Amino acid sequence: MVTVPYRLMRNVMVAAGVLYCSLLLEAVAGYPLDVHQSFLSELGARDQATSPYARAMDLGAGVLVLTAAVLGRRAARIHRDVAGLLISSAVFGAGTLFDSLSPMNCAPSAGDDCRAAGSGLVLHEFTSTLAGLGSIAMGTFALLVLRRAAGVRERLVAVLAAAVVVTQAWLGIETSVEVLTGNDLHPPGILQRVSILLVCIFLGTVLPGVRHACSR
Incomplete structure (x- = not known):
């Protein structure tokens, strides 16, 4: 590097x-939504006071x-796994960017009327899925890079990357099953917040x- x-x-x-750590905004706002039932992205819904923030x-x-990702493009020519990490970072960044530009009209967890209307949910679910897949790919490629390292710090980052992959994949599978079956398996809020916290730490x-x- x-x-x-x-x-x-x-x-x-x-x-x-x-x-990216919207848990901070949620805490400052006094937890306006049920942390067990809601997704953090609902803080950006147009009907929420936290939306612009x-x-x-x-x-x-x-x-x-x-x-x-753009700054690291030269490193991508040296290591293929670093190239994968940077490309997946760009996918994650693009998904997060488009998430902000395609907010839901209302927070589904706040009432049945919004959930039934599904206003803005399809596009937002697509951009959120893109960001989720990007984060899973980032964690995977980070593990591929870190397989060359043996230091304590690198191992800790590798564990964190694995935790990101597992929690994001778990959340994605659970959400997909709920969408396909129309049944609520269990409230996703805590799992999503843990996963987002791991992603925030991973990014840093x-x-x-x-x-x-890469220097070894």
């Missing part, structure tokens, strides 16, 4: 991790991750681990 502006990339990704945070996070820590691994 010595051929790219590493410090700038690291700072950009740390900032992206902070902005949640959407701005997602927009900023998406732009920053895309910026980091992945580059130091990857840089050290």
Whole structure:
């Protein structure tokens, strides 16, 4: 990673991790939605007071991750797994960016009327799925990069990457089954919040681990 502006990339990704952590906004807003029943993306619904802030945070996070992917394009020519990590980062960034531009009209967990109307849900579900797939791919490629490393820090980042893959995949499978069957398996809120927290930490820590691994 010595051929790219590493410090700038690291700072950009740390900032992206902070902005993506909408749990902070939820806490500041006093938990306006049921944390067991709602998704964090509902904070950005047009009928919520938190909408402009949640959407701005997602927009900023998406732009920053895309910026980091562009800054690292020279490293992609050196390692194929790093190229995969950067491409999947771009997918995640694009999904997050479009998430902010395609908010739901209302928060489904706030009432049956909104859930029945399904206003804005299809497009938002698509962009959220894109971001979710991007995060799973990021974690997978990070594991491929980190297989070359043996340090304690790199192992911790690898564990974090694996946790991101598992929780995001679990959440995606559960949500897909609910959509296909029309049945609620169990409230997704806590699982999603844990997964998002892991993604936020991963965004802020992945580059130091990857840089050290690629220098070996």
